[in-house]
Structure formats: structure tokens, C-alpha cells
Amino acid sequence: MKTVLRIVAGLALLLLVVVVGGYLWASRATASTLARTIDTHAVDFPIPWPDVGPGGELGDSAAASVDPRQAALERGAHLVRARYPCADCHGENLGGGVMMDAMPVAQAFGPNLTLGEGGVTRDYGPSDWDRAVRHGVGTDGRPLAMPAVEFRSMSDQELADIVTYIRSLPPVDNTVMPFRTGPIGKMLVATGAFGFSADALPHFDDHAAMPPEAGPTVEFGAHLAATCAGCHHTHYAGGSFPGEPGWPPSSNLTPAGAIGGWSLEEFRRVMREGVRPDGTEVAVPMTYILGLGQAMSDMELEAIYLFLQSLPATETPD
Known part of the structure; x- marks a missing residue:
């Protein structure tokens, strides 16, 4: 013993x-x-x-x-x-x-x-x-x-x-x-x-020196969407990212993700109301971004949508 x-x-x-x-x-x-x-x-x-x-x-x-x-x-x-x-x-x-x-x-x-x-x-x-x-x-x-x-x-x-x-x-x-x-x-x-x-x-x-000309274009959308890279990565395919314990992996924003089948109006609703087309709600920290979406113009949201839809379909990395 x-x-x-x-x-x-x-x-x-x-x-x-x-x-x-x-x-x-x-x-x-x-x-x-x-x-x-x-x-x-x-x-x-x-x-x-x-x-x-x-x-x-x-x-x-x-x-x-x-x-x-x-x-x-x-x-x-x-x-x-x-x-x-x-x-x-x-x-x-x-x-x-x-x-x-x-x-x-x-x-x-x-x-x-x-x-x-x-x-x-x-x-x-x-x-x-x-x-x-x-x-x-x-x-x-x-x-x-x-x-x-x-x-x-x-x-x-x-x-x-x-x-x-x-x-x-x-x-x-x-x-x-x-x-x-x-x-x-x-x-x-x-x-x-x-x-x-x-x-x-x-x-x-x-x-x-200056941003791209504002308009519903892929170029302007790429400029606006650059702020998404912190969570969704520069490939926009989502995955894990540094954050508070309990935060889920970020979503895939390329056409390989659910967003690939969204209409422009559905995208705007997600960005402003936090509600996906299937009725589910976005989670933290995406909820923090809804205020920005509500303050954006229809044109700005359209530009982001066009840019994301133009990306190559990329699977979320393991």
C-alpha cells in the first residue's frame, strides 16, 4: 500500500x-x-x-x-x-x-x-x-x-x-x-x-489613397467585405477563429456554403434582421454585426452580395 x-x-x-x-x-x-x-x-x-x-x-x-x-x-x-x-x-x-x-x-x-x-x-x-x-x-x-x-x-x-x-x-x-x-x-x-x-x-x-467608386459592383463589394476576413478568413470559407469560448465556427460565405442559394433580399434580411431563409437565427458574434447591416444602404449590401456570389466555391477547411 x-x-x-x-x-x-x-x-x-x-x-x-x-x-x-x-x-x-x-x-x-x-x-x-x-x-x-x-x-x-x-x-x-x-x-x-x-x-x-x-x-x-x-x-x-x-x-x-x-x-x-x-x-x-x-x-x-x-x-x-x-x-x-x-x-x-x-x-x-x-x-x-x-x-x-x-x-x-x-x-x-x-x-x-x-x-x-x-x-x-x-x-x-x-x-x-x-x-x-x-x-x-x-x-x-x-x-x-x-x-x-x-x-x-x-x-x-x-x-x-x-x-x-x-x-x-x-x-x-x-x-x-x-x-x-x-x-x-x-x-x-x-x-x-x-x-x-x-x-x-x-x-x-x-x-x-481612396476607396473604389461606390456602386453595386464586385470591386466595391470586395472592399466592403474585407472586414469579414477577421472571422470568415481571407478565403471567406469560414471555419474556426480566435474568439471567446463557446463561439461557433464562422459560416462559409462562398457559393459552397448556404449563402450560395440565397437571393439578394434573403441576404439583406440576414444582414439586417439576423434571420436566415430557413428561419434560424444567426449566432454570436454575427449578432454584433446586425447594427452595421441596418445602417448600410441597399446598394452597399448588394455590392457585398455580388462579391460573395462571385467567389470560387470553396469548402470550409478542416
Whole structure:
């Protein structure tokens, strides 16, 4: 009996050593991952964006019938409320929100973007905005929890319009807790199972100055649908993705998925009401996107639909 107890005690001690050793290794690896610096290019663009002529050329602000800043504000408001899910992470007032609160995995809170106390963008210039939004890299060069892979295709004009709009918002005094990883999260980061956008993006390629011409076209739809890549991947065939425990795999958006048999009106209903043609409802986190769908125009939703229908039929990866 004593021999059995000694064996059990020895195995328990060995397990404890393995667990503690693994945790210490994961903690050091995670700290190293979060502390490293990533080089990016430095860009510059005007904020607010100048007025634009019908052919895309810069116009004459003095002769414009619409104040360029007011036009940028209106475009920026639409971008934030209809095309880019800023509020999902940064809160409705953009003064800070919850990205993930799932310990022992991780806690990630969208920082305060306003000009109030605790606002992280108060001293941002164009290049700082570019690094954070389109590269997932902070002003100190360290990787952010920002899902920049969804915003890589954002043009200079769109980013300038969004900045103009954010700077016009009422200041919110709120200091947001920094990104934290729990024991499981440390292991995921250490093993590479939880990645950062900064590691998946090019950092020295040029960005488009302006978005494609708006219209019910595949090209414009591809631009709008780029924000879907964070969950549905760049192949749009869906599958598993980093998220809170319990979130289901993302759906296949190519014609190989159920969407291949949807009509335009059925697609619009899914995007605005969250109800599929078979009567089932979409699940979290797709429910967070319904506000964007409701704010989009019929033309914008048609463009996305045309783009998704144009994709090659791709089976969801295992």
C-alpha cells in the first residue's frame, strides 16, 4: 500500500512540476511576444480629407458647395456606423468597450478613442492611426489586440474621415485596462494558437489613397467585405477563429456554403434582421454585426452580395 501511495505522490509531484514549469514557460514566452517591437512604414495624409471631384481628383475647397470638413464628418459617421465595427470593441460612444472578457483565457478591452482623459489617440498623427488601425501596432511598436487584418484594405481617405469623425465626438473620460492574458491565454499565445494581426500583415506596402467608386459592383463589394476576413478568413470559407469560448465556427460565405442559394433580399434580411431563409437565427458574434447591416444602404449590401456570389466555391477547411 505504501508503495502505491509513493507512486501516486511521485506522479502528482511530477504533474505539478510539469504544470508549474509549463505555466512559467508560457508566461515568459507571452511576455516576450507582447514586449517585442515591430517595424512599420510611416505614412502621411491630410485630416480632414480635402474635397473630392466626381472623377476622384482633388477639388477646389474654396469653390466647393459643401464644406470639406463637414463632408468628411458625414462620411466618417457612415463608415463608423455602417462599414467598420468600431463600436463593437470601443463602445457606442467610442470611449472604451469590451472586446473579450473571458478569463482564464484573456481580457481585452477596446481603448478610449475620444479626446477625453484616458483617450489613447489624443496625440496621434496620421502615421500613428495607420499603424494602429491597419497594422495592429502601437505607438511603442508593440503588437496590439486590434484586429487590423479586417482594416488592412481601408484607404487613406476612409481612415482620415474616421479620424475626423472621432475627433468631433464628445470627450469621454475613461482609462481602459490594458490587454491581459490568463493561464490558458498565455499557453495559446506561447504556442502560436492565438495570433496577432501584426504578425499576419505586410507593414511596408502602400495603402490605397481612396476607396473604389461606390456602386453595386464586385470591386466595391470586395472592399466592403474585407472586414469579414477577421472571422470568415481571407478565403471567406469560414471555419474556426480566435474568439471567446463557446463561439461557433464562422459560416462559409462562398457559393459552397448556404449563402450560395440565397437571393439578394434573403441576404439583406440576414444582414439586417439576423434571420436566415430557413428561419434560424444567426449566432454570436454575427449578432454584433446586425447594427452595421441596418445602417448600410441597399446598394452597399448588394455590392457585398455580388462579391460573395462571385467567389470560387470553396469548402470550409478542416
